Amino acid sequence: xxxxxxxxxxxxxxxxxxxxxxxxxxxxxxxxxxxxxxxxxxxxxxxxxxxxxxxxxxxxxxxxxxxxxxxxxxxxxxxxxxxxxxxxxxxxxxxxxxxxxxxxxxxxxxxxxxxxxxxxxxxxxxxxxxxxxxxxxxxxxxxxxxxxxxxxxxxxxxxxxxxxxxxxxxxxxxxxxxxxxxxxxxxxxxxxxxxxxxxxxxxxxxxxxxxxxxxxxxxxxxxxxxxxxxxxxxxxxxxxxxxxxxxxxxxxxxx
Ligand SMILES: Nc1ncnc2c1ncn2[C@@H]1O[C@H](COP(=O)(O)OP(=O)(O)O)[C@@H](O)[C@H]1O
Ligand SMILES: [Mg+2]
Numbered sequence: 472x473x474x475x476x477x478x479x480x481x482x483x484x485x486x487x488x489x490x491x492x493x494x495x496x497x498x499x500x501x502x503x504x505x506x507x508x509x510x511x512x513x514x515x516x517x518x519x520x521x522x523x524x525x526x527x528x529x530x531x532x533x534x535x536x537x538x539x540x541x542x543x544x545x546x547x548x549x550x551x552x553x554x555x556x557x558x559x560x561x562x563x564x565x566x567x568x569x570x571x572x573x574x575x576x577x578x579x580x581x582x583x584x585x586x587x588x589x590x591x592x593x594x595x596x597x598x599x600x601x602x603x604x605x606x607x608x609x610x611x612x613x614x615x616x617x618x619x620x621x622x623x624x625x626x627x628x629x630x631x632x633x634x635x636x637x638x639x640x641x642x643x644x645x646x647x648x649x650x651x652x653x654x655x656x657x658x659x660x661x662x663x664x665x666x667x668x669x670x671x672x673x674x675x676x677x678x679x680x681x682x683x684x685x686x687x688x689x690x691x692x693x694x695x696x697x698x699x700x701x702x703x704x705x706x707x708x709x710x711x712x713x714x715x716x717x718x719x720x721x722x723x724x725x726x
Contacts, residue, residue, distance in 0.1 A: 473726050474591030474592050474594075474726060475506075475508070475590070475591040475592075475593075475594035475595055475596055475597045475726060476595075476596055476597070476617050476618065476726045477587060477588075477591065477597045477599070477615060477616045477617045477618075478596065478597065478598045478599065478616055478617070478618050478619065478620055478654060479512070479599045479601055479609075479612040479613050479615075479616045479618075479619050479620070480492055480493050480496075480598065480599065480600055480601065480619075480620045480621075480622060481601045481609060481612070481613060481619050481620070481621060481636060482603065482621055482622055482623065482632060482636055483603055483604060483605045483609070483632060483635060483636060483639075484603055484629075484632050485603035486603075487603075487622045487623060487624055487659060488622040488624075488657070488659030488660065488685070488691075489513075489600055489601065489603070489622050490513070490517045490518050490521070490600050490695075491659065491691050491694070491695060492620070492622050492657055492659065492685070492714075493509055493518055493598055493599075493600040494518065494521055494694070494695075494700060494701075495691075495694070495700060495701045495702075495710075495711075495714040496598060496620075496714060496717065496718065496722075497509045497557060497596070497598045498554055498557060498700040498701075498702055499700075499701075499702060499714055499715065499718045500595070500596055500598075500718060500722060501554055501555060501556035501557035502555075502556075502702050503718065504556065505556065505595040505596060505722075505725055506556050506593065506594045506595045506596075507556060507557050507558070507594060507595065507596045507597075507598065508549065508558045508559070508560065508590060508593075508594045508596070508597045508598070509522075509553075509557070509558070509559045509560070509597075509598050509599070509600065510530065510559075510560045510587070510597065510598070510599040510600070510612075511529075511530055511559065511560065511561050511562035511600050512530060512562070512599045512600055512601045512602065512608065512609075512611075512612045513562055513600050513601055513602035513603075514530070514531055514562050514563065514602060514608075515562070515602065516529075516561065516562035516563060517600075518559070518561075518562070518600045519559065519561035519562050519563075521695065521698050522550075522553040522554075522559050522561075522698070523698060524550040524553050524559055524561055526550065527547065527548050527549065527550050527560075527561060528547050528548050529548070529561050529562050529563035530548075530560060530561065530562040530563070531562065531563055531570065531571065532548075532563070533548050533560070533583075533586070534571060534575070534576060534579045534583065534611075535571060535575070537579040537582035537583055537586060538571070538575045538576070538578040538579040538582070540582075543582075543586055545586075545589070545590055548560050548561075549590075554700070558594075573606070573607045576606075576607040576608055576611055577607050577611075579611060580610070580611050580614055580615075583611055583615055584614060584615040584647070587615045588615075595725045595726060596722070596726075599612050599615075599616065601613075605635065605639065609639070610639070610643055610646075613639065613640060613643040613651060614643045614646065614647040614651070616651055617651065617652065618651065618652040618653065618654040619636075619640050619651065619652070619653050619654060620654050620655055620657055621633065621636055621653065621655070621656050621657065621680075622657045622658075622659050623656055623657065623658055623659070623675075624658065624659065624660055625658055625660075625661060625662075625665055625668055625671040626671075627671075629675075630674065630675075633656070633675075633678070637653065637678075640653055653680050654681070654721065655680060655681045655682065655683055655717070655721055656675060656678070656680050656681070656682045656683070657682075657683050657684075657685060657717065658675075658682065658683070658684045658685065659685045659687075659691075660685070660686075660687040661684040661685060661686050661687060661713075662686070662687045681720075681721065683713070683716065683717045683720075683721065684713060685710055685713040685714060685717070686709045686710055686713055688705075688708055688709055688710035690704065690705035690708040690710050690711070691710050693705070701714060
């Protein structure tokens with residue numbers, strides 16, 4: 472055991488399936504028996520809303536505490552067992568915006584990486600959701616990670632989005648003085664009948680990053696509406712099959 476591997480699920484674009492992927496991936500790993508912590512790094516708090524846990528101090532408060540040098544005890548922020556083997560560090564769902572200046576977020580870069588690093592001995596995987604923005608907040612999460620998962624849609628303008636997030640990962644790597652990998656591209660809402668889908672597959676394969684596809688499925692929207700994971704509401708759906716492939720191939724070995 473070398474401690475948890477830390478991932479951020481990131482794309483500066485909204486609605487590409489970041490939060491749904493954190494939910495299904497993290498809960499799938501937890502069902503396999505791995506110990507998983509999710510961090511809701513999006514102040515909009517969609518991930519937190521899904522799991523309905525609000526009794527702990529939130530992510531924004533954690534950053535404020537870390538930026539001001541206050542000691543941050545994990546127990547004050549982490550909801551344990553939102554499911555078996557699955558914990559959550561929530562985001563405040565009342566405030567839609569992070570009430571922190573960029574400079575304060577930047578001050579929290581190092582302390583946040585240390586805080587998350589201090590939790591790695593308790594988990595196999597730490598998976599962080601991020602907000603759709605190219606902001607210091609997203610950089611804070613990426614800098615604290617070992618690797619990034621990039622959800623995308625099969626669209627031509629996803630290419631420029633991908634290029635910009637790859638640039639960001641690279642510059643975060645340089646600033647943090649460590650290698651931050653791109654774990655995979657995750658095509659959510661994949662449909663074979665989509666126009667030019669084969670062209671997109673070839674185009675994205677030229678980036679030489681492992682690619683996974685999650686088919687477009689009603690079960691995903693139903694899962695979000697009902698606050699039930701795909702394993703709870705549609706374990707034999709095609710979407711569950713696809714997330715299982717991601718888990719089995721991309722998260723084969725516990726760290
Ligand atoms: N595989 C999928 N099939 C169908 N709808 C999906 C799929 N993945 C995500 N969605 C839908 O896309 C919308 C945005 O997803 P979400 O995870 O909230 O994106 P983000 O966190 O990137 O903003 C949601 O309404 C969700 O139901
Ligand atoms: Mg989201």
